[in-house]
Amino acid sequence: MTVDHPSDYRERWESVLPFQIHLTSYKINDTYYCDVDNVDPGAVIVRTKGLVRDEVELKALMRAKERLEFSRLRYEKKI
Amino acid sequence: MATNYAHPEALVDTEWVSQHRADPTIRLVEVDVDTHAYNEAHIPGAVGWNWQTQLSDQVRRDLVSKSDLEKLLGNSGISNSTTIILYGDNNNWFAAWAFWQLKIYGHQDVRIINGGRKKWIKEGREVTTDVPTVSGKTYTAKEPDHSLRAYVKEVSSISNDSSSLVDVRSADEYSGKVLSPPGLPETCQRGGHVPGAFNIPWGKNVNDDGTFKSFDDLRTIYEPLGITSNKNVIAYCRIGERSSLTWFVLKYLLGYTKVKNYDGSWTEWGNLVNAPVTQEVQP
Numbered sequence: 001m002t003v004d005h006p007s008d009y010r011e012r013w014e015s016v017l018p019f020q021i022h023l024t025s026y027k028i029n030d031t032y033y034c035d036v037d038n039v040d041p042g043a044v045i046v047r048t049k050g051l052v053r054d055e056v057e058l059k060a061l062m063r064a065k066e067r068l069e070f071s072r073l074r075y076e077k078k079i
Numbered sequence: 080m081a082t083n084y085a086h087p088e089a090l091v092d093t094e095w096v097s098q099h100r101a102d103p104t105i106r107l108v109e110v111d112v113d114t115h116a117y118n119e120a121h122i123p124g125a126v127g128w129n130w131q132t133q134l135s136d137q138v139r140r141d142l143v144s145k146s147d148l149e150k151l152l153g154n155s156g157i158s159n160s161t162t163i164i165l166y167g168d169n170n171n172w173f174a175a176w177a178f179w180q181l182k183i184y185g186h187q188d189v190r191i192i193n194g195g196r197k198k199w200i201k202e203g204r205e206v207t208t209d210v211p212t213v214s215g216k217t218y219t220a221k222e223p224d225h226s227l228r229a230y231v232k233e234v235s236s237i238s239n240d241s242s243s244l245v246d247v248r249s250a251d252e253y254s255g256k257v258l259s260p261p262g263l264p265e266t267c268q269r270g271g272h273v274p275g276a277f278n279i280p281w282g283k284n285v286n287d288d289g290t291f292k293s294f295d296d297l298r299t300i301y302e303p304l305g306i307t308s309n310k311n312v313i314a315y316c317r318i319g320e321r322s323s324l325t326w327f328v329l330k331y332l333l334g335y336t337k338v339k340n341y342d343g344s345w346t347e348w349g350n351l352v353n354a355p356v357t358q359e360v361q362p
Contacts, residue, residue, distance in 0.1 A: 006206060040251070
């Protein structure tokens with residue numbers, strides 16, 4: 001059985017107005033993973049992976065913005 | 080686990096799992112909101128269950144059937160005497176949902192890893208992508224225990240004198256400002272909540288590291304609102320998984336005996352014709 005230990009665990013928060021998002025990233029083997037949740041209520045809305053943490057987090061952030069766009073319009077009563 | 084929870088045996092901590100994960104009398108099961116998370120990495124020896132395809136009826140909106148659950152458990156190497164250790168992402172949302180279903184079908188020994196997948200990963204504990212080879216077992220489920228599940232008729236007739244309704248969604252879902260958690264699909268026609276429901280978001284039950292709050296801290300969340308152990312309590316959310324976590328807290332950590340999960344939740348209520356809905360903010 002191939003076993004590894006996750007490392008480089010990091011959490012940070014960003015604003016994608018009007019929402020907050022929470023990025024969690026860590027490394028398993030040679031791959032970085034990033035999960036983005038919507039803080040309130042905390043559902044994971046995006047998951048990305050890659051070899052470089054900054055790129056993985058950036059990709060996750062961009063996808064989160066896309067996913068949150070409809071919710072933003074709803075929140076701001078534009079739809 | 081040294082706590083004063085009503086049923087401390089329903090929880091295990093990550094260190095206990097590290098020491099016991101190879102014990103043949105236990106079966107680790109990961110159940111995630113994100114059904115791909117298991118493939119990314121999981122605790123060695125854990126099997127993965129997909130809540131969408133394996134813990135739900137595939138034709139109508141309902142729980143998995145008794146016969147399908149028996150097959151799932153048997154194929155997972157679980158017999159009636161196996162200790163099932165559940166964990167998952169999003170602070171165990173769907174692990175709690177699986178726990179609730181397993182109790183409905185009468186499994187005796189089910190436990191949840193306190194802190195779930197998040198805590199395991201954060202602590203840098205062993206993970207693998209290897210799927211374990213398990214020997215099939217024969218499993219016989221009990222007839223479903225409907226005392227753990229609330230249906231729409233019961234929610235409609237709830238009286239605040241002897242009962243409490245707990246809406247565990249976010250404040251914005253409760254007030255109808257949004258129809259779903261940000262970034263997730265909308266599954267209802269109307270926003271708001273069931274009149275009389277208290278808004279106690281699921282996240283109030285847990286600490287930053289994903290572990291459950293202490294018995295005393297949990298009591299101070301519910302009791303001041305009159306949500307006490309002598310009442311019939313029904314928890315709901317959007318589709319029933321977040322409310323499973325609150326159901327678990329009330330029943331197994333605080334020891335309330337009359338708690339039900341309304342898994343129809345807002346996806347059912349928010350689509351009902353002529354159902355009472357309010358958007359008032361909780362005082």
